[in-house]
Structure formats: C-alpha cells, structure tokens
Amino acid sequence: MTDSRDTLFADPASDRGLFTFDEDVARVFPDMIKRSVPGYPTIISMTGLLAGKYAIADSNLYDLGCSLGASTLAMRHAIRQPGCRIIAVDNSPDMLQRCRSIIETDTHETPVDLHCANLQDVAVANASVVILNFTLQFVPPGQRDQVISGIYAGMQPGGILVLSEKLSFNDKRLDDLNIELHHQFKRANGYSDLEVAAKRTALETVLVPETLQQHRHRLVSAGFSSCDVWFQCFNFASLVALK
Template identity: 50%
Template sequence: MQKSDTIFANHMTQVSDFRFDEHVADVFPDMIQRSVPGYQTILHTIGELARERVTNNSNVYDLGCSLGAASLSVARSTEHVKCNIIGIDNSQAMVERCERVVSSFNLPNPVSIRCESALETTIENASMVIMNFTLQFIPPAEREGLLATIFAGLNPGGILVLSEKIQHPSEAGNHLLIDLHHQFKRNNGYSELEVSQKRAALENVMLTDTFKVHEDRLKGVGFTDVVMWFKCFNFTSMVAIKAPQESGNE
C-alpha cells in the first residue's frame, strides 16, 4: 500500500536541505505524483519513445532512477528487442527499494540497479539515456561534462530524454509559474506549511535552468536537435537527438 507523504507536515524550527533518504524513499511515489504535474504522461511517453528508439543489443541507462518507474516503462515497451536496462541512483535507500520493485515483475528485458553517482557512470553502447528530474540535482558546474559523457556513449541516432523543472526567463513569468505549481500542490492535499517547508528544503539542492540554457548546453556537447515535447507550469520534458551515422564514400 502506498504511503502518504507527510514529511513536511509538522512545523520545523530549522528546515534541512532535501535528501533522498529513507524517509523520502518510503513515500516517494505519493510525493512525486502530488508534486510533479504530468508525471504519468511523462512515464508513459518514455515507454513510447523506447518502443521507437531502443535498438537490439543496446543499453538503456536511467540516471537517477529512484524507484525505477522510468526503467519499468522502458522494460514493458521493448519486448520486440533485446536490451539491457540499467538503473543508476546514488541513494542506497532508493536502490534497495528499487531492486525489490523491479524484481517483483516478470519483464521481457532485464533491469539491473546500481548504487553510484551519475557522474561516475560509464555510458556505452546506449540507444537511450533517461534523466527524469535528475540533472537539476547535479552541481551546475558538472552538468555539461555529464551531458558530454552521455553524448559520447550514445550510439548514432540515440536519444537522451531529459525531464526538468525549469525557470522562465522573466521574473514575473517565473513567479506566475511558481504560483501555479504551488496551487497544484495545494489542490493535491499539501498544506501551506508543507509547500513552504519543502520549497525551503529544495532551495539549495535543486538549482534550475531556463529551457534555452538546456538547449544551448545540449547542442554544445553535440546533440543535433532538442525537442520540448511536454510542458506544464515550470516542468518540462525534452528529447535530445544524436544524429544518425551518415553513410557515404570514405
């Protein structure tokens, strides 16, 4: 039975930085459903993209896999090819639960889970890489290097699915989107205290960029196109495409 997220329900004299610890892992499905607009649509579309883009005998990496929802979406959509799905998370609490979750399903392709930082992961022979609300927790100075590693490890024609909370370029527009998101959370049962305390907990650990910063950085490491396919309030998901190998005379 899914546990309700009440982590920020009681007043805290000092709000600590947000961590993906045992408490968060315990309530994560409820937390993300009530906090991220369009989350189920994003998961479903990751599966649809996998059906179209994952190639035979290739690897799929889910960086920051949490409890494996994106990995499972890929696994259920790739019965027509042989592939290895590799979930990566640096939270031991998340990894332990994720391993239990994925082992409870009879999947057409194997899902293996590793506890390590996305910054330390070797990407190779990949037809698809997923970062579903992960890059925003990576230190800004290390984001470009991580994306360059991903690009280098993708096969020609491979894709990176990148879902992120973003900033609007103008201050007024950004406040509008933040207000809409906070109302979304209130509508999902979070109190004013919970909304406020969680925002304080995330302030120093989730550092967001504008879509243009994402697009420029992705194209800067070599991706030929960046397609924003989903946006609701200040949440987006995009597909960065590595050009297919062109045939021609040597």
C-alpha cells in the same frame, strides 16, 4: 511493500534540514512526486513509448536517477528489440533498495542492472536510449555539461535522450507566475501552505533549476543534432534530444 502518503513536511516542529533522498522520502516517494510534479504520469508513460520506438537491438538503455524505477519499468514493458539491457542508476541506497524490491516483482524478461553511483561517475556506453527524468537538476551546475557530454559520447547514432527538468525563467514575471501555479497545483493535491513552504526551503540549494535556453544550449554544445520540448506544464518540462 506499502507506499505511504507524503506528510514529511506537515509538522511545524520538525526540521528535516536540506532535502535528501533518505528512507523516509523513499517510503512516500510515489505519492510525493505524483502530487508535486504536474504531468509526471504522462512523462513516465511516454518515456516507455519513446524507448519502444528508439531502442536498438543489443544496446543499453539507461535510467539515470532511477529513484524507485518508474521509468525503468515503463521502458522494460515497451522494449521489443532483442538483446537489450536496462542500466538503472541512483546515488541513494535507500531509493535503490526499494527500487530493487519493485523490479524483482516484475516478470518482464529484459534484464535490469541496478547501480548505486553518482551521475558524474557513470560511463554511458552502447546506449540507444538514455532517460534523465528530474535528475540533472540535482547535479551541481558546474558539472552538468560533463554529464550531458558523457551521455552523448556513449550513445549510438540514432539514439534518444529524454531530459525532464524543473525550469526557471529569465522573465521574473513569468518565473513568479509559474512558481505560484506550481504551488497552487500542490495545494490542490492536498499539501498545506506550511508543507509547500517547508519543502521549498529544504530544496532551495539542493535542486537548482535552469532555463530552457540553458538546457538547449548544453544539448547542442554536446553534439545533439536535434532537440526540443515535447511536454511542458508550468515550470516542468521534458525535452528529447536525438543523436
């Protein structure tokens, strides 16, 4: 299966409406996220490292919002504990179909279960590792507390949650600066001003970012004993939370 270059927002005559993870996005997703999210390859590789460290024998590892399975594969190749199972969830049938094809070409023995579902409907259980890489930001804000609380309840003591998100900033000058730096990052990766503006419009009401303070407060309120940022570039960050 060949991945394509992302030109979905390059045609000024096309109106894609609100951003959705449809077949067109699934086809170009590896190129899109690499050129759009600063530090994405590092976050994925470190997801594997963290999973290898915190996976507990005979437990479940969750990739919630698995897209095409990058985090799933990173975890799968790093796990050394016996009896582990990866549960990968996404609510886009088009993304999950491509993810299944990619997973099927991988020969690692750790079993992977793929499920098409909304995060709000996933019952996390017996989890030692849970990955939320750029997923919670697409959940309606009023339902995010429920998602994180449900994850905490389904985790084993000593487990880890990795939460990666696009951020907003309370200070408007810092918010404007980080948005502009992100746009410059995308231009440096070959996106035109038209593409940057068109995608921002398409995502405006679909991806709702929050501040680091909001994320930390939600994690602590859910019960996580320790949480902090381990990676940040511009307005993209990844946190770890320990139970």
